[in-house]
Amino acid sequence: MPKYRVQLKQGSRTIVNHVEASSSSAVLAFFESVSTMQVSEILKVDMKNDTIPPADDFGYYPVFKGIMKTDTRRAKQIIINNVKLGKNEQEIAIACKTFLEIEGTKVDSLYCALFKQDRS
Secondary structure, eight states: OOEEEEEEEETTEEEEEEEEESOHHHHHHHHHHHBSSEEEEEETTTEEOOSOOOOOOOOEEEEEEEEEEOTTSOEEEEEEEEEETTOOHHHHHHHHHHHEEETTEEOOEEEEEEEEOOOO
């Protein structure tokens, strides 16, 4: 399965994340479903967005960290910055299972998570 380098922007911040998914559209759909940050670039360069990133209005939860795993016991950490306010841990787990993979195998579960939901 292809691995992607994803560049995300909001305000003056730029964050780079690495994920494995079946396509760049799955990577884009995943980050759009769980983060307020704008995806500005996906390398295996299938997508690039040079428009002005959204203003940093702090209308998001700061960070979500979790451990995804497959039914073959492979695991990988996922870090999502600027999580959309309406998202909860269950919705993020569903997005991980729907869009992401680990070494070519679909994500089976999210078994450990840290979700900073206070916006201070």
